[in-house]
Every structure is written in structure tokens, then in C-alpha cells.
Amino acid sequence: MPDHRGDSVSELRITLGGDERVVAAGTTAGEALEADGRTVIAARVGGQPRDLAYVLADGDVVEPIEIGSDEGLAIVRHSAAHVMAQAVQELFPKARLGIGPPVENGFYYDFDVEQPFQPEDIKRIEKRMREIVKQGQSFSRRVVTDTGAREELADEPYKLELIGLKGAAADEESVEVGGGELTIYDNLDAKSGELRWKDLCRGPHVPSTRVIPAFKLMRTGGAYWRGSEKNPQLQRIYGTAWDSRDRQDAYLKMLEEAEKRDHRRLGAELDLFSFPPEIGSGLPVFHPKGGTVRKALEDYSRKRHEESGYEFVSTPHITKSTLFETSGHLPWYGEDMFPPFEMDGAEYRLKPMNCPMHNLVFKARGRSYRELPLRLFELGTVYRFEKSGVAHGLTRVRGFTMDDSHIYCTPEQRSDELKSLLNFVLDLLREYGLSEFYLELSTKDDSDKFIGSDEDWAEATAALRDAAEESGLELVDDPGGAAFYGPKISVQAKDAIGRTWQLSTIQVDFNQPKRFGLEYQAADGTRKTPVMIHRALFGSIERFFGILLEHYAGALPPWLSPVQVVGIPIADDHVEYLEQVAARLRERGIRVEVDTSSDRMQKKIRNAQKQKIPYMLLAGDDDVAKGAVSFRYRSGEQNNAVPVADAIEEIVKAIEERVQI
Template identity: 50%
Template sequence: MATARPTGATVPVTIPAGTTAAEAVTHAGLKLSGPNAIVAIRDRFGSLRDLGWVPDSETEAEPVALSSDDGLSILRHSTAHVLAQAVQSLFPEAKLGTGPAIADGFYYDFAVPTPFQAEDLERIEKRMVEIVRSGQRFIRRECESAQSARFEVASEPLKLELLDLKVRASGGDTESGGEALTMYDNVDERASKTVWSDLCRGPHLPTTSHIPAFRLTRSAAAYWRGDEANQQLQRIYGTAWPSKQQLSEHLAALEEAAKRDHRRIGEDLDLFAFSKEIGKGLPLWLPNGTAIRDELEGWARDTERRLGYQRVVTPHITRQELYYLSGHLPYYTDDLYAPIDIEGDEYYLRPMNCPHHHMVYKARPRSYRNLPYKIAEYGTVYRFERSGQLHGLMRARGFSQNDAHIYCTLEQAKAQFVEVMRMHDDYYRTLGITDFYMVLALPDASKTDKYHDDEEMWRTAEGITRAAMEESEIPFVEEIGGAAHYGPKVDFMIRAVTGKEFAASTNQVDLYTPTRFGLEYHDADGVSKSVAVIHRAPLGSHERFVAFLTEHFGGAFPVWLAPEQVQVIPVMPDVEEYAVEVRDVLFEAGFRADVDLTDGRLPAKVRSAVARKIPLIVVVGRREAADRSVTVRDRSAKEMKLSLEAFVEYVRELVRCKSLEGAGHLSGAPVPQ
């Protein structure tokens, strides 16, 4: 596929020997200030260099603009250094961890006696502003040896640990650990002195005044090097952008995302809960959330039935031998719950459904006449995610997948995979998700230990996968290094209205596993051949997909998905009997309806229903009771009067066609005529 030139891309410049990169960039007529300023260069070997770099001989290099991905990363990492300097100036006892750039921002970890409070972040940000305005220069300095580097960070135990790890990783055969160890000094040129230093690879901006706009966002606990066995640190997060306008837009997006956070909405709408007595990462689906799950699963069942899938049910635990056969043991052990000893055998909670489905296929002899053989299951699986990685329903330890496997001949594989991709397309577009694409994850040739070594099988699997992706006409990009150990994979990435991107499902053409499991069929000539296996899960897991939809719709689900579809409100007590009848008629028709018989005024009851994001609010008074009608208020806040029978048909049609009318917002939706 053609790759577009990234934002902020520039043409190469020539840097004469003995000339700084900054001088060459200026000579080429490029700017060193402003939102599209050049902040670094990439040398001919692909390494990023500071603008203060002076090559030994004339060379060509590519300028890196602040607005590019690399430029943003440099901006954010430089801001992380300013954060660390500010913290240590206000909290001298703070010891430094690491401070990388991350998506849309940065963080820095600190070992401090007490956690940071909101007022601490305000003080730190104010000090950062002072540092930025002072225009301190970032100066790169190579350490003479590993020993001299240790001397530089002698008062920083976490930095010393990282330094020793780096030297050991190089084999310890050189004093410097094989790669130049560098310090970055923040130099106050007005006072002609270094005011702060950090062990860092770089590169950095020329000066702190090149940081146009930043904001600290929050603090949180984090384990050193991500290991729960290590000490707990305090992590401060922030964001930095090339302009104040971009920062304002990002902060507004964060505010909107916070309003749509599925954990917050899930609590407000009674969708799910967690219990410390049950355990971290193991969600309890409440009735409202279960209604959404049931709708999605029912939709998947109907779709799969039409496409020839058969439903199966497999156990939640299995003997360890199955996972040795599949290759998940011993390499996947860290992601499994501890084994359970049962009568001398070790059993594991299943982390995936694939091996079980392979045994379903293998349970009976198969002929080419039986293929493709498609089996599906909303199978619950369990994975031991680390506590720090858990995130509501997005990252849980127990979840149910919209999983299925297609067993087919090699010749059938491409057409079956195209059908899977178009199933994704149909699901997403029905839900109003139009911003999605595929990622073709391929192996990294330099890491042969991660993958099986049958090169012909790799080529065949990639050829089938790529051909299916191209025929599907769904946009895709490639990613080196993301393949599974048994073959390339296809991830579907979807983007919510908040701009957050999610990996919704993973799908694969697998030619390797059938050889391990002996998954065969008898061909027309009587010869046994290995099947091709397609792994697919278009709706991913209930947990992750419901979390995505909750944030995408902001809790304002379309009528067919809404946990509470209709709220009936009587205007006065003497029509309560008719209000109950309306509720009962709707309930008998299969809809999720309730009636508000609580004390209180009509406006308060309507506000309560709106707050619960119920899409259809039915108000009945004496007139409606007399002529057996209803007055309907939808999310547009407009009203229409219909007979009770017409309203039932109206709701039935909204559900039948999975209408998105009014979904995702509480005003502006057209009222159907």
C-alpha cells in the first residue's frame, strides 16, 4: 500500500563537516521556531540527533519538524525533563525513575516519601513555567566510561540500577556498556552554570523555551519498571503540544472523554460492578449491562447462523497437556492463572478458546464434504493481567469472546477470510462506526526465536491474508513484529467519537496449529490433508466491546441496545392504571419498559429518565388514557402523539432495523413522522 508522507515531513539538508545541524537547517531556509519548527535531524543511519550535533564529515540528514511524530515525541520527552527538574527543585528528596514520551503526552516516575496531591501538581506546573521561560539550554554530554556515568548519578539509586542493567545487557565486555552513555545538562546561560542533569539518550529540544504549551494532568502510583515486586513510585502525567490552541483542543477532548468514561457511565447506568470479595478484574454484569450483552450476543448468533456457523460449548478449565500441545506452555505461563491440582493432574483456567475448538473438530473424522466447518462460542476466558494494567471492562481478567474458528481447505481460506472481514464491516457500520481499519501484523525477521521456522508456511499464510485484505477493500496498514508465533494476524482498529482508538478484534489464517493438533480431513482422493484454520472474533469480547460502545455513544445507546428502552410516566395518580397497562403491552411485545409510579412532579420524573439516558419517554394523562394513545418524548426533546398500537410498531421497527436514531447524544435527533 502507498504510505503518505507524515505530517511535518521535510526534504533532506546537507550538513558540512564542522557545522552544527542547526546552522545547516537555518541555511536551508527552514525555521527553528513556531509550530512547524525544526527541532532535530535524522542522520543517514536513521538515528535522531540534536540540532547541536556536528558531523565529522559532510553528510545528508532529514530535518525533523515539531509537528511530526518524532518532533512531538522530542517535545514531550523534553517537557518530562522540565517536570523532573521542577519536582526536584521543590522536593529535593525525590529520586528519579524514568520519564518517557507516550501517546499524546509524557510522564515521569519519582520515589518520594508521600504521594503527590493536587496542590503539589499546581506548584510543580508553576515551577515548570518558570523553567520554560528561563530558556535553559539542553546540552548533550558523553560520559567517558560507565564508571564516570555511575559517579554522575551516584545519588540516584534507580538510575544506577538502570545503568547497571544496560551494562550487563551488553555483556559487560566494555567499560561503557558498548553504547555511548550520555547526560543531558540543563544550562542556565544567564548564570553560566548547569542547574540540573539527567542520564538520558535524547535527543532534546534546543532550549526549554521551545516548549510552546503543556499541562500536568494527574498523578498515580506505579511500580518501578512495571513489576509489582518492586517498590511503588509516584507517576506524574502531562501533555505537551506545538501550540496553545492544540493544547486547548486536547484538554477539551480529555474532558469529553472523562464524561464518556465507561467506568463512570457504567456506574451511573448500573451496567456492571466489581467486588473485592470476588477479585480484581472480574466484573459482575448487572441486569442493565446484561441486557446489552444479550442483544449483542443474540445479534451475533443470528448473523453466524445465516453464515453457516454451529454453536458449541467448551469447558472453562483444562488439563495442562492441552496447552503444551498448543504451544502456550511454557511460553504463556505468566499470563495464566496458577494451575489447580485435581487428582494429581494440573488444570488451568482457559486463557483462550482455540485449543478447545480444535478438539471439537478432532472429535470426529472429517471429509472435504464437511468443509468449511464453522464453530462459534461466546466462551469465557481468564488471563492474569497485572493489577496496574486493569482498566474497568477494557482490561479485565475474565471476559467472554465472540469467538469462532473456521476449518477449511487451503483453497477455501481466502474466500472465508474475506467473508470474516466483511462481517466486521457489517457489524461496525450497523453500529455507526465508520472510522476503522486493519493492521497486518507480520514477523520481525531479526527475532527468529519468536516464530516457527517453516518459511514456506509463513509465505503461504501471508499470501492468503494479504489477498483477502486487498479483496475486502477495507483500508489496512502493515506492522512488523506483531505477528503471532504461528502466523501473521489481522487486527481491526476502531476509533470512538472521543478519538480514542481500540483494537477490537484479532483474526488469523493459521496453517501451523493444524500440524501440531493433527487437524486433518479426507480429500476426494482419500488422502489425509491438514486443514487451514481461521481464527476470528469480530465483536471481540463482551467486556471490551461494551466498554467501547459505552464511550462511543456516551451511554446514550440506540433503542435496540439501550438497557432501558422505554420509561412510562403518568401525569397524575388517576391514570397510573393506564400507565401500567402501557408498560405491560410494551413488555409483552418484547421491549425493556418500566413505569415510574414514584411520588414526585412530572418534570422531575422526566429529568430522571433523561439522566438515565432512556431513549423513549412516554407521558400519559387523562387524554391519552381516554383515547388509548401515548405522548412520546425522544432524545431530540421533541414530542409526538401516537396510538398505543402505532407506538408499539414504531418501537418494533426501530429495534428491527437497529436504528441509530438519537444514539450518542441527548438533543438534535430528528423525530420520525
């Protein structure tokens, strides 16, 4: 939308939240909203975010953007990124600017500097930022030509490159260019109006630097320009910004708690898994205790799938590349696959997904409508070529096992199947201890990255929306976020400290059944194409394992704990008695150990607590005489002289019922 400054209109008709208001020509969005600068920091005009100084045109629809909203926080964070860049260039005049977008919970800016930033540099930058904020410099937008922008930013090589990308910029550059016109934002002195700093940017921004209530610089790191290893490596400074100090303090406290819960640290402390450099980045190995947890996750998932009518399949780790040409993945997904290799005169690849092979299972023989819905399930290991800088513990790996299901059904069955699938997914996630969810519906936009007819997309999207709405959960739209072959629902789950994780996905695919020529015989004898639904419950076993570790801070519920019970003898004389108790527990399927180390009893208790073992059974002379144990819980609570049979039944019941302690 163009800037309407200078329109010769005697009066303007503005629509505000359904009400019409007639105002004078030249009215700004801020004046129309009667914003006070403390709550409303920007406006949405015709659906587009704008500065409060934006001059309105006749008939404009204006909505407020409040500082505490998601959109408002993004604007605050983007403005904080500009303040940081200004501070950096004032302190380091030779620093050249990269990009500085808002991101979830914060912002960053990339700089080309002679030396990496040191901790003392970050303190100086933050101090200078606070001075700039206190000065109340105003953000002023102006439209420039390509030539004018190049002249003004002649000393900024990365900005010059972005100017050349105008109209075709990637998402990460969209805060700089990417629109129909180039704009520069000037930071002006509050009193004199003198120019203090400027940057190529689309905006919008807060009216003044004073409208940045709380911010903090967090860390630094390296980042390749525009994400390519072929480009120069820049220095990236990350920060966070909020609409109040209270919210920022709460966020920083959450980060502190998250650091304590980091699954990578817990994995080492609890001896669950590791990432040997001899194997390579993003390729974990699971130790015996980690393997036990993983088996418990997988076994219960298999049990629930079997009860729900799924059939188990198994497919190879490698395949001829032509399979992904047939599926359509190679041109769309090739960069995320591991490089091909030659074997027997053909090109092979590690599989990055299981669905093409499941299609071949369906196609292996004729199918009747009586067999549908056909629900295929596999715990299939796949491989994706994540960049080494992106790999992160178990939550972003290069080799992982998907609990992958593909459902083939008739068009008439699609709606009920989607509802059933979503209920199954939510119920099973709750059994693993997650309880707070919302749903995201990813659909196509007007770009050319999607395949299939508009009619197919509309029908599939409507069916997914219907299933999501029937669940009663909050539904958030994600336009343009669909896979290239169809829309999807993503289950977003909150963990114990309020972070949101994307877990299960349910995707409708009307591409692969046609490409593979999948058919079934309908009731009238005709051959028809089935509807294909992709469904991953955990996403991957590895990632879900990491999320649960952080959710429970390592204290997994008894049914998932690698060691569920430890016997702690008060003296060596009591070891044999506890071994007998342990044998009875093992007969009931309980994972139990007896600590026979030379440590004193109190240290054995501390060791068990550090290992987050749910139950400790202590035994001394009195316990042996009474056929009892002292029952100690992970919380530190203890019941003495509990008959062994009662202790066993309590443990078995808690594990069978998957209680949380």
C-alpha cells in the same frame, strides 16, 4: 549509528527527500535541513531519530521530524519529562530518578521521594517547569563510558541499575539505555552554557526547552520500579504536552468529556454492573439491566454468525495444563494465566483462551476438504491474571467472555476467507454504531520471540495485507507486534469523541495446527494440514460493552437500551391504560416499564431522562379518550396525541432497523 563529530571530510554528500546536496564537513542535521526550530525539531538519519545537532557523515540520508507529527510529539513529550524531572530535583533535592518516557498523549517520570507528592507540590513543579522552559535551556548530548556514567550518576541508584541493563533493556527503559552506547543529556544555560541538570538518556530531544509549546501536569500515582511488585514503589507524575495550546486545549476538553462518559460511572448510575470487593478485582457482575444489554449484544452477534455459516460450540472453563503445553501457550503465556491447581492427580488451569479446545473439536473425527472452511464460534468465558493495578472497569478484567471464532480452511481458501472475515467484522461493527476505522498489520521482526518458518510468515503476512488493502481502509504497519504464532490484523475504531480503541483481531496461525496434528483429507486423497485463523469480533463482550457505553455516553440506541420504553401516567387513573399499551408493546418484543411510583409526572420524566430511556409514552384524560399517547423522545422533543398503534409501529420499526436517536 556513531556520532561523527571530528570526521576529517572536506565535503559531505547528503540525501534529502530524494535530492542530493553537497555540504561542508561538520554539517549538522539541522543545518542540512535548514530547520528554523519552530517546525522541524529533530531529524531522522538513516532511519534513526536524531537531534538537530547530530553531525552527519558522508552519504547520510536525512529526513525532517516536524513538531506536530507523531514522532515529533513523542520527542516534545520526552523533553517535557526531562524538564519535569529537573524541576522536581531542584525543588526536592533528595528525589532520586526512575524513568521518564513519552506515552500516548503525554509523558511521565518516576521518582523515589520521602513523601508522596501533594497537589500543592504539583503546582510548584509545574510553575518551575514553566520557568525552565522560558529560560530556553539547550539539550546537549554526549557519549559516556559505563564507568564514566557510573561516576557521574553515583547518587542515582535506579540509573545505575539501568546502566547494567544496557543492550538488554525492556521497552520501558529504552528511553534511558538499550542502545549500543550510553549517552547523557545535559541541560545547559542559554547564555553562559553552564550545566543546569543532566540525565541518562538515549534521546533525541528538542534543541531548546523553548521548543515545548504547551504542557500540563495531570496527576500522580504509585508505580513499582520496573513494574515488579518485588521492587520499591515510586511516585509517578503524569503530564501531557502538545505542539500548540489549541491542540492541548482540545485534548483537555476531550478528557473532560471522557470523564463524563466513563463507563464505570455510567454503569453505577444506570444500574448496569458492579465490581463487588467480595468477589475480587477485575471480576464484574452484571445487574438485570446490564444483563439485558449484554444479551442483546450476544443475541444479535449469534444471529449474524449463524447467517454467515458459523457453527456453534461450547467448551469448559478449566482444562488440564498439558493442553497448553501442546498448544505452546504455557511457556509463552504462563505468567498471564491463573495459578494451577491439583485435581484427580493432575494439574488443571482456568483457560485463558478458547483456541486449543476448538482444535480438539476439529480433531474429534476425520475431516474432508469438502467441510472446509469450517467456522467454529463460541461465546467462551476465559480468565487472565491481570495485575490488580492494571484492571480497569470493563475494559481490562480478569474474567471475560470472548466472541471467539476459529476458522479452518485450505491454503487455497485462505486469501478469500481473510477478505470475507474482514468484511464481516467491519459490517457488524458498523451495525453496532461504530463507523470510523483504520487497520493495523502486526508482523514479526528479527527477534527470537516468533516461531515458524520465514516462508510461512511471508505468505500469511501477504494474504493479510491483501485483505486489508482491498478493504480501502488506512493500513498502519506494526513491525514486531504479531503474536508469537503468526501475523494479525487489528481493527482500530474511533469513538464519538475521537479516541481510538482496538477491537477486532484476525490472526493467521501456522503453529497450532501442526502441534495438534490437525489434518484433513484433500481432493487427491492425501492428508494435509489446515490453515487456522483466529478471529475475535468484540475482543470481549465486557470490553465492547464498556466502549459502547462511552461512545454513546450511556444513551444506547433503542435496540440495545435495557429499557426501551417507559409509560408515564399523568395521574394514577391513567396507569391501567398505559399498562394495556405496555402489554401490546411486549407482544412485539419491546422492553417496556410503566412508572407507577408516587413521584409527580415531571420528576418521572426527569428520572427517565437520567436513565437515558429512548422513548416515553405519556397519557392523560385526553389521550385515553382518543386512544393515543403523548410521544416524548430522549432528546426532549415531544409529539402529542399520537395514536397508540402509530406509536407502537414507530418504536418497533426503529428497533428493528437499529436506528440511532
